[in-house]
Amino acid sequence: MNLYKIGAAIAVIICVVVLVFSYLTWQDKLENVLDKPEEVAAQTGETKKEELQTKTSVNTVNVEELTLKMDIQVRELLLDRHSNDETLKMLITGSAALDSGAPGYAELLKDAVTKAYGDFVEMEVLSIEGTSQSLVNVDLSAGYDLVLLEPMTLMNNDRLAIEQEREHIKAFDAAMTAEVADAVLLLHPPQPIYGAGYYLAQVAALDEFAATNGYAYIDHWSAWPDTDDELLKDYLTDDGLPNDKGAETWAQELEAYFIAD
Numbered sequence: 001m002n003l004y005k006i007g008a009a010i011a012v013i014i015c016v017v018v019l020v021f022s023y024l025t026w027q028d029k030l031e032n033v034l035d036k037p038e039e040v041a042a043q044t045g046e047t048k049k050e051e052l053q054t055k056t057s058v059n060t061v062n063v064e065e066l067t068l069k070m071d072i073q074v075r076e077l078l079l080d081r082h083s084n085d086e087t088l089k090m091l092i093t094g095s096a097a098l099d100s101g102a103p104g105y106a107e108l109l110k111d112a113v114t115k116a117y118g119d120f121v122e123m124e125v126l127s128i129e130g131t132s133q134s135l136v137n138v139d140l141s142a143g144y145d146l147v148l149l150e151p152m153t154l155m156n157n158d159r160l161a162i163e164q165e166r167e168h169i170k171a172f173d174a175a176m177t178a179e180v181a182d183a184v185l186l187l188h189p190p191q192p193i194y195g196a197g198y199y200l201a202q203v204a205a206l207d208e209f210a211a212t213n214g215y216a217y218i219d220h221w222s223a224w225p226d227t228d229d230e231l232l233k234d235y236l237t238d239d240g241l242p243n244d245k246g247a248e249t250w251a252q253e254l255e256a257y258f259i260a261d
Contacts, residue, residue, distance in 0.1 A: 061120050068260035071216035077145060077184045082120060089143060093126040094150025097191055100237065101247025108251035109148075109258070116259045131155045132168040136175075143179045146186060147172075148254070153202050154190040154240075162205045169209070188218040191250060193240045196227040220253035 063082040067075040081088045090113075092098060098106035106125045113121055124142070128134050132152040140147075151169050173185045187210050189203045203221070210217035224246075225231040235246035242250055 074216045088121045088145050090123045090146045091144045092148045100241035101244045105247045105250040109254045112255045132165045135168045135172040148186045186216040191242050192224045192227050194232045218257050223253045
């Protein structure tokens with residue numbers, strides 16, 4: 001009988017141990033299960049935070065402020081592309097004056113705009129030979145949103161009439177918008193030259209043409225010495241092209257247009 005009681009006691013003890021062990025094991029599993037949602041939530045939160053930081057870093061260009069000095073049509077174009085997370089494709093084109101200087105105004109402007117706008121603006125530079133008649137041969141199939149054009153006005157001097165230049169600009173604009181319907185043409189005159197005569201009338205006509213036809217226009221001549229001022233020679237080569245100083249002066253006026261302080 002005593003042995004029976006001892007055996008029963010041992011059996012009870014074993015059952016208690018098994019039950020306690022099972023309980024502790026279950027509690028441990030339960031805690032692990034409860035902890036996982038917190039871990040998953042923490043990991044998900046970190047992932048979302050990283051994604052947000054990436055999006056923020058990509059969209060750090062303040063186009064609203066940078067475009068404050070632009071003509072309304074140019075500004076609205078940049079704001080539209082930026083709001084739609086699209087790259088703005090821009091072409092700088094004109095006579096050989098854009099490459100004159102070390103560096104020329106086109107390269108200086110490209111560097112400044114790239115620094116300010118980052119990857120938002122994709123820029124190309126194209127030098128054209130001849131008169132404004134050559135504008136019809138410019139390949140615009142890449143689909144530019146914005147074209148900064150110096151329409152060969154100086155090269156037209158004594159070669160083409162003012163009205164012919166205007167027709168060439170209109171044809172260029174039509175070819176540009178045929179590729180990108182809401183593309184914008186931005187005009188600016190060539191460099192001033194010392195002792196200019198009829199050329200002054202050509203530039204004045206370009207200014208008037210832009211205003212009458214609603215083209216965006218940058219008048220950079222106010223930053224140069226007058227055409228009858230010998231100081232202007234310090235800005236030009238013997239051939240009348242911009243030297244380093246002239247290129248920098250020209251570029252600074254363009255930069256001020258594209259990059260508001």
